[in-house]
Amino acid sequence: MKRQKLIAYFFLAFFFLCISICTSGKVLAASDPVGTATGKAADLGVDAGTLTIGKLADFVGHNTISINFMWLLLTGFLVMFMQAGFALVETGFCRAKSAAETMMMNFIVYAIGMTGYWICGYALQMGGVGGFASLGGGAALSKEITITLFGKPFGLFGGTGFFLAGASYDVAIFAMFLFQMVFMDTAATIPTGAMAERWKFSNFCIFGLFMSMLIYPLYGNWVWGGGWLAKLGENFGLGHGMVDFAGSSVVHCVGGTAALAGAIVLGPRVGKYNKDGTPNAIPGHDIPMAILGTFILAFGWFGFNPGSTLAGVDLRLAVVAVNTMLASAAGALSAMLYMWYTTGKPDPSMSANGMLAGLVAITAPCAFVNSISAFIIGAIAGVLVIWSVYFVERVLKVDDPVGAVSVHGVNGIWGCLALGIFADGKYGAGWNGVEGTVRGLLYGDASQFIAQLIGCLVCFTFVFVSFYAFFKISDLLVGIRVSKETEIEGLDIPEVGALAYPDFQTIVSSEL
Amino acid sequence: MKKIEAIIKPFKLDELKEALDKIGVKGMTVTDVKGFGRQKGHTEMYRGTEYKIEFRSKIKVEIIIQDEKVQEAMDVIADAVKTGNIGDGKIFVTPVEDVMRIRTKERGEDAL
Numbered sequence: 001m002k003r004q005k006l007i008a009y010f011f012l013a014f015f016f017l018c019i020s021i022c023t024s025g026k027v028l029a030a031s032d033p034v035g036t037a038t039g040k041a042a043d044l045g046v047d048a049g050t051l052t053i054g055k056l057a058d059f060v061g062h063n064t065i066s067i068n069f070m071w072l073l074l075t076g077f078l079v080m081f082m083q084a085g086f087a088l089v090e091t092g093f094c095r096a097k098s099a100a101e102t103m104m105m106n107f108i109v110y111a112i113g114m115t116g117y118w119i120c121g122y123a124l125q126m127g128g129v130g131g132f133a134s135l136g137g138g139a140a141l142s143k144e145i146t147i148t149l150f151g152k153p154f155g156l157f158g159g160t161g162f163f164l165a166g167a168s169y170d171v172a173i174f175a176m177f178l179f180q181m182v183f184m185d186t187a188a189t190i191p192t193g194a195m196a197e198r199w200k201f202s203n204f205c206i207f208g209l210f211m212s213m214l215i216y217p218l219y220g221n222w223v224w225g226g227g228w229l230a231k232l233g234e235n236f237g238l239g240h241g242m243v244d245f246a247g248s249s250v251v252h253c254v255g256g257t258a259a260l261a262g263a264i265v266l267g268p269r270v271g272k273y274n275k276d277g278t279p280n281a282i283p284g285h286d287i288p289m290a291i292l293g294t295f296i297l298a299f300g301w302f303g304f305n306p307g308s309t310l311a312g313v314d315l316r317l318a319v320v321a322v323n324t325m326l327a328s329a330a331g332a333l334s335a336m337l338y339m340w341y342t343t344g345k346p347d348p349s350m351s352a353n354g355m356l357a358g359l360v361a362i363t364a365p366c367a368f369v370n371s372i373s374a375f376i377i378g379a380i381a382g383v384l385v386i387w388s389v390y391f392v393e394r395v396l397k398v399d400d401p402v403g404a405v406s407v408h409g410v411n412g413i414w415g416c417l418a419l420g421i422f423a424d425g426k427y428g429a430g431w432n433g434v435e436g437t438v439r440g441l442l443y444g445d446a447s448q449f450i451a452q453l454i455g456c457l458v459c460f461t462f463v464f465v466s467f468y469a470f471f472k473i474s475d476l477l478v479g480i481r482v483s484k485e486t487e488i489e490g491l492d493i494p495e496v497g498a499l500a501y502p503d504f505q506t507i508v509s510s511e512l
Numbered sequence: 513m514k515k516i517e518a519i520i521k522p523f524k525l526d527e528l529k530e531a532l533d534k535i536g537v538k539g540m541t542v543t544d545v546k547g548f549g550r551q552k553g554h555t556e557m558y559r560g561t562e563y564k565i566e567f568r569s570k571i572k573v574e575i576i577i578q579d580e581k582v583q584e585a586m587d588v589i590a591d592a593v594k595t596g597n598i599g600d601g602k603i604f605v606t607p608v609e610d611v612m613r614i615r616t617k618e619r620g621e622d623a624l
Contacts, residue, residue: 281558343557350559390560403559 075307127158256409331358
């Protein structure tokens with residue numbers, strides 16, 4: 001009892017001491033509880049009396065660029081987290097017997113892709129971009145390899161920035177590397193979903209390098225690195241050239257098209273199609289996991305799209321962020337309602353695909369459209385993804401367990417075309433070196449739509465042919481598909497040597 | 513002694529347990545099982561495509577009981593789990609030679 005009393009007295013005394021300190025004027029004088037007094041000229045290390053306008057402007061410039069750096073890096077970190085979203089969506093839509101292997105692909109693609117992109121991917125993509133205005137630097141990336149066709153220069157790929165070494169040892173170039181690298185890795189992780197449950201892990205590893213070191217950087221250069229698609233406006237009068245704000249084509253269509261090529265070369269999973277060609281559903285083992293992954297992706301998209309302003313001081317990012325979330329809601333809603341109406345149940349996995357489809361579709365136009373257009377674009381995406389899933393499964397007879405081809409490929413194209421239709425002329429002054437703002441078909445610039453169409457055609461054709469050839473050749477060299485026994489048993493033990501759920505008995509009796 | 517195995521609809525387990533408690537059944541073993549009878553499988557929809565569930569989920573309840581209580585137990589089980597629809601399940605009865613309670617080594621009906 002005595003001890004408890006002592007403790008009680010002690011706390012009472014401490015409490016009164018705290019109150020007396022809090023109310024004493026002396027302590028308050030040195031603190032700034034509201035925040036308005038923090039940050040003065042003295043913090044710049046200069047005397048306000050002798051400060052020149054030029055020096056002051058330098059400080060403002062440094063601050064502006066710093067805000068842009070912070071924005072770019074923070075949104076880049078958000079996009080990095082999308083890797084977790086992809087891992088959960090893809091694994092949730094696959095079966096328990098291959099869950100560890102599916103996770104392992106989604107996990108290690110981050111490391112493989114980054115390594116390849118650091119070696120040469122970034123250099124090929126951005127090596128000729130000539131600098132980043134919003135980051136106040138990067139001029140060392142000055143070498144674009146071009147050829148001349150029709151009397152105009154066609155930029156093909158960059159030639160500086162390998163290993164981020166030499167003149168590329170620069171803060172702006174490093175910051176942009178982080179941002180571009182996580183975008184590239186998004187594209188690289190898309191095919192792991194469409195090709196899941198039958199793709200040889202070793203083949204996948206080689207794919208990761210091919211994507212990050214060559215194919216993604218090339219198309220990325222053509223649209224974002226100052227290459228020939230970006231110059232379609234300057235050279236041929238087609239709108240502002242191919243415009244893709246955050247990567248409907250560069251990231252999603254590239255990933256989705258590679259996924260299609262891969263899934264075709266691999267063939268469907270054992271048991272997916274009956275002898276008469278009708279498809280069987282193969283339910284995913286963890287829908288809650290897939291829904292969680294969808295939410296993580298939607299969260300990461302706040303980095304993907306708003307971050308693509310490349311500048312925290314470009315306040316258009318508020319419009320970008322709101323358009324992004326509106327399109328995601330519209331996609332999820334339209335997909336859910338469509339499934340509810342046509343099948344009787346609001347299918348969770350298809351609704352999740354609908355949200356992702358809306359996000360993919362708004363990725364290119366998010367900065368150029370108003371909120372009503374954003375909602376329409378997302379709503380169309382939500383139905384388009386379902387039609388596409390049916391088309392891929394029932395007409396093309398291609399087995400895509402997670403709907404990656406439909407979500408990323410088809411809606412990536414839809415997003416780029418949507419920009420060419422709905423861009424309202426409020427934003428994008430001087431984009432790709434063309435005067436005026438970006439306008440779509442409905443706002444008086446049909447040539448912008450043509451540029452988008454060309455961009456999409458080039459994307460699909462180039463990526464599909466490249467990856468079809470890659471997968472065919474790599475099949476001859478190292479093999480692309482696991483044995484039938486491995487596939488029926490599940491890829492976990494044969495391919496990566498670890499079961500996802502060793503404590504649970506998973507009955508593997510039939511081909512399903 | 514007899515063993516009664518009842519294959520029942522999963523959501524009827526609580527009612528079955530209560531009914532068997534009332535007639536003095538002291539223990540039971542419950543297992544999740546899959547199978548089919550006349551009900552066969554059924555089709556489900558996933559991402560807009562139908563698929564067949566060939567084996568339905570059921571619960572198997574096993575009890576060991578004195579010979580004279582078998583008829584009563586079977587009636588109680590049937591009354592408790594019956595819905596009148598196809599797929600209500602079946603009850604199997606088989607003879608049991610002996611029982612031992614491991615803790616005390618009691619044998620036969622004393623061990624029940």
